[in-house]
Amino acid sequence: QSALTQPASVSGSPGQSITISCTGTSSDVGSYNLVSWYQHHPGKAPKLMIYEDSKRPSGVSNRFSGSKSGNTASLTISGLQAEDEADYYCCSYAGSYTSYVIFGGGTKLTVL
């Protein structure tokens, strides 16, 4: 099972909005409403930001939103803030006969 495809990097200025894409296949992203997104500041524990494609855990800012169309999921961050600078990973259920879950390669978000 190949990793999900994410852009290596994205950038934006404070206050702007950015979107990170996550492309899988009809066997994973496209088949289940089970895409999650994680924020990872190097050296710290990853943090769950979005689950089940578009649900936001309690305590996560509403500036973060998730969506999906076909085999591609997206994470949008609005009103960019300096503390949003981090690595972001998507993750999807991969089907019961394969790996438990698969991750994307990660996207480095730079806040200019």
Added chain:
Amino acid sequence: EVQLVESGGGLVQPGGSLRLSCAASGFTFSSYSMNWVRQAPGKGLEWVSYISSGSRTTNYADSVKGRFTISRDNAKNSLYLQMNSLRAEDTAVYSCARVSPGSNYVFDIWGQGTMVTVSS
């Protein structure tokens, strides 16, 4: 405070073994399924292994199947990963992660990780 703290990483020669531990606190450990996830230097996250709350079900990535064994001791609030026949490509930061109680395949709490380096 809900917390996961990994330990046991270090430098090991190819073909060697290492046992990682993950200490859980701040929640009822025995009620949650757990996972190990790793990140090789300069690479993305890779799921490694899963264990159900009562240890009945385990699952492994193809890359570690037959070499790694996941286990847990609910009385000690601890998760383990026994790693045998280690290879250079196993070099990574290994983190434990809790499965969300409300949604399978979602990791709601993570540890910071412990570094494993496989090198001669």
